[in-house]
Amino acid sequence: MKFTHATVPTLKEKPAEAEVAxxxxxxxxxxxxxxxxxxxxxxxxxxxxxxxxxxxxxxxxNAAGACELILPTLQPSDAWEESGRWSAYGPEMxxxxxxxxxxFCLAPTAEEVITLTVARIAPSxxxxxxxLYQIQTKFRDETRPRFxxxxxxxxxxxxxxxFHADAADLDETYARMYEAYxxxxxxxxxxxxxxxxxxxxxxxxxxHEFMVVSGIGEDVLVxxxxxxxxxxxxxxxxxPSRAIGSPxxxxxxxxxxxxxxTIQDVAAFIGVTPEAVIKCVMYVADGEAVAAFVPGYREVSxxxxxxxxxxxxxxxxxxxxxxxxxxxxPGFTGPVGxxxxxVLYDSELAGGQGMVCGAxxxxxxxxxxxxxxxxxxxxLADIAAAVAGDLCPRCEGSLGMARGIEIGHIFxxxxxxxxxxxxxxxxxxGVSRPMVMGTYGIxxxxxxxxVVEQHRDEKGICWPTAVAPLPVELIxxxxxxxxxxxxxxxxxxxxxxxxxxxxxxxxxxxxxxKFNDADLVGLPVQVVLGKKLVDGMVDLxxxxxxxxxxxxxxxxxxxxxxxxxxxx
RNA sequence: CGGGGUGUAGCGCAGCCAGGUUAGCGCGCGUGCUUUGGGAGCACGAGGCCGCCGGUUCGAAUCCGGCCACCCCGACCA
Numbered sequence: 001m002k003f004t005h006a007t008v009p010t011l012k013e014k015p016a017e018a019e020v021a022x023x024x025x026x027x028x029x030x031x032x033x034x035x036x037x038x039x040x041x042x043x044x045x046x047x048x049x050x051x052x053x054x055x056x057x058x059x060x061x062n063a064a065g066a067c068e069l070i071l072p073t074l075q076p077s078d079a080w081e082e083s084g085r086w087s088a089y090g091p092e093m094x095x096x097x098x099x100x101x102x103x104f105c106l107a108p109t110a111e112e113v114i115t116l117t118v119a120r121i122a123p124s125x126x127x128x129x130x131x132l133y134q135i136q137t138k139f140r141d142e143t144r145p146r147f148x149x150x151x152x153x154x155x156x157x158x159x160x161x162x163f164h165a166d167a168a169d170l171d172e173t174y175a176r177m178y179e180a181y182x183x184x185x186x187x188x189x190x191x192x193x194x195x196x197x198x199x200x201x202x203x204x205x206x207x208h209e210f211m212v213v214s215g216i217g218e219d220v221l222v223x224x225x226x227x228x229x230x231x232x233x234x235x236x237x238x239x240p241s242r243a244i245g246s247p248x249x250x251x252x253x254x255x256x257x258x259x260x261x262t263i264q265d266v267a268a269f270i271g272v273t274p275e276a277v278i279k280c281v282m283y284v285a286d287g288e289a290v291a292a293f294v295p296g297y298r299e300v301s302x303x304x305x306x307x308x309x310x311x312x313x314x315x316x317x318x319x320x321x322x323x324x325x326x327x328x329x330p331g332f333t334g335p336v337g338x339x340x341x342x343v344l345y346d347s348e349l350a351g352g353q354g355m356v357c358g359a360x361x362x363x364x365x366x367x368x369x370x371x372x373x374x375x376x377x378x379x380l381a382d383i384a385a386a387v388a389g390d391l392c393p394r395c396e397g398s399l400g401m402a403r404g405i406e407i408g409h410i411f412x413x414x415x416x417x418x419x420x421x422x423x424x425x426x427x428x429x430g431v432s433r434p435m436v437m438g439t440y441g442i443x444x445x446x447x448x449x450x451v452v453e454q455h456r457d458e459k460g461i462c463w464p465t466a467v468a469p470l471p472v473e474l475i476x477x478x479x480x481x482x483x484x485x486x487x488x489x490x491x492x493x494x495x496x497x498x499x500x501x502x503x504x505x506x507x508x509x510x511x512x513x514k515f516n517d518a519d520l521v522g523l524p525v526q527v528v529l530g531k532k533l534v535d536g537m538v539d540l541x542x543x544x545x546x547x548x549x550x551x552x553x554x555x556x557x558x559x560x561x562x563x564x565x566x567x568x
Numbered sequence: 569c570g571g572g573g574u575g576u577a578g579c580g581c582a583g584c585c586a587g588g589u590u591a592g593c594g595c596g597c598g599u600g601c602u603u604u605g606g607g608a609g610c611a612c613g614a615g616g617c618c619g620c621c622g623g624u625u626c627g628a629a630u631c632c633g634g635c636c637a638c639c640c641c642g643a644c645c646a
Contacts, residue, residue, distance in 0.1 A: 012595065012607070013580045017639060037638065143569080146639090261646050281645050299645050316644045330646040358646085477605065512606040519606090530605055539605085
């Protein structure tokens with residue numbers, strides 16, 4: 001493939017829109033171009049890299065016994081109405097109407113459609129299990145698209161759906177998908193951590209996310225330093241390592257705390273640590289006032305709060321909603337004597353003694369408050385976020401935090417779709433039962449950018465061989481030189497016989513430009529044809545190490561093959 | 569959704585505050601010559617609804633209003 005034919009519009013300068021390295025490099029290396037927010041054209045090299053990644057995914061799915069199919073991307077609302085997600089998915093779904101005014105969406109995922117399809121073609125337990133997947137473009141009208149392909153509104157994803165006669169059979173496939181996903185990441189040279197995750201809009205009981213640890217990740221992860229426990233912060237569980245409260249004993253006493261609305265201020269003023277203060281965060285959930293209490297050194301976890309409240313429709317109290325709390329003031333609200341609002345206490349508050357909290361009176365706090373005696377922490381719920389140093393829920397290790405890029409997510413769905421969409425089968429006893437389902441997604445375009453994020457240096461991308469758009473770039477320094485052209489043809493032909501594709505840069509440009517473009521594009525092995533060819537030598541460069549070798553022109557093909565075998 | 573920022577040639581930017589010649593610079597692009605092992609030199613040249621609509625003015629890239637697009641931050645921690 002010629003460099004010019006591949007249209008590789010490299011950029012010398014960083015495009016203004018690129019905030020993260022991988023985004024910048026994909027643009028500068030001429031692999032993609034933006035069309036609108038979160039929507040990109042993949043140019044030939046980008047399309048090739050995506051194809052390599054999707055080949056890996058396809059290969060592992062097939063090896064795990066799944067079969068590929070193609071589902072419609074344009075889907076009628078009916079299916080989504082039946083599952084209840086037409087409304088539940090909200091504004092994130094791209095919706096449109098046809099000329100008759102019938103509602104459709106551009107599919108963000110495909111549980112409904114696959115379930116309806118399988119319901120009609122697999123009536124018997126003899127037809128199960130099934131594991132069907134597709135690799136397709138998906139659409140989600142993200143609140144805030146960003147970081148190039150990492151959070152796009154149009155993106156590529158492999159989505160698989162499995163159907164089983166019982167939960168044990170689902171467990172088996174789930175485990176196989178877990179292994180397949182690990183293998184895909186490995187083959188893409190991505191190091192993943194698997195964490196327990198919330199099931200969100202997809203639903204179901206159990207799910208695991210495949211995360212690439214990265215400072216630019218949008219998810220916060222919690223890990224144990226001694227066992228394999230790992231969880232997304234949105235549902236982690238932890239055991240506190242610090243004690244709350246303070247030495248006390250006496251009855252509650254009001255303290256004048258003018259203008260002290262932060263935990264820090266109040267704790268310092270009264271002479272206790274934040275561990276002794278009860279933090280009250282005020283929310284409005286489904287139009288009702290909710291006071292969430294957590295230890296002063298922690299923050300409320302809104303994803304956990306949503307789970308505890310059983311609603312997503314809540315937000316922190318706004319100025320104009322104060323009357324819902326009977327005029328109580330943020331900063332001075334506490335559990336003692338609080339009435340007329342819904343309350344939730346973080347479990348850690350149970351049994352706290354000698355606590356400090358808002359007095360429900362402007363500019364006053366209470367100290368010497370004991371849970372049980374002065375107020376009852378009911379109901380208890382896990383609504384606080386973890387802090388580094390908390391203890392593991394499973395062992396004696398302690399928890400640390402990291403950020404991660406979610407590349408894959410697998411779910412045990414159970415009956416969430418098969419019941420409403422009536423995906424029933426007849427079991428061996430002649431009884432009709434809903435199928436037990438699983439769903440497994442992996443973002444291939446997101447992997448594309450994640451690979452770049454994890455494999456690069458100051459000069460450009462360093463593609464791992466397995467997913468490089470092409471394995472070799474051949475740089476012909478003087479394309480007008482007959483012997484160089486001849487050698488280029490011979491080497492390209494020799495490599496083609498071994499199924500090694502070559503990107504040939506035979507542009508009439510100065511060498512520096514071609515060298516720099518080659519490093520920017522980052523194919524694993526570079527072959528340079530230049531002056532040394534007179535002495536029968538060519539240069540070979542290993543991109544990821546920068547190592548250069550002189551190789552006899554006659555052995556160039558062998559040299560490249562050897563170099564590719566060594567490259568990661 | 570809330571807040572902030574930016575829209576001027578393919579890319580990166582200046583010009584705008586203090587309105588007034590043919591709207592500039594670097595890179596890129598075209599032609600010619602010279603160059604050719606890490607982003608070459610000279611010469612000539614092409615390329616702009618100054619995001620869109622409206623207003624103010626003798627005159628608007630510049631001032632005012634509205635809209636659109638893109639980017640960033642935040643989504644309230646008391």
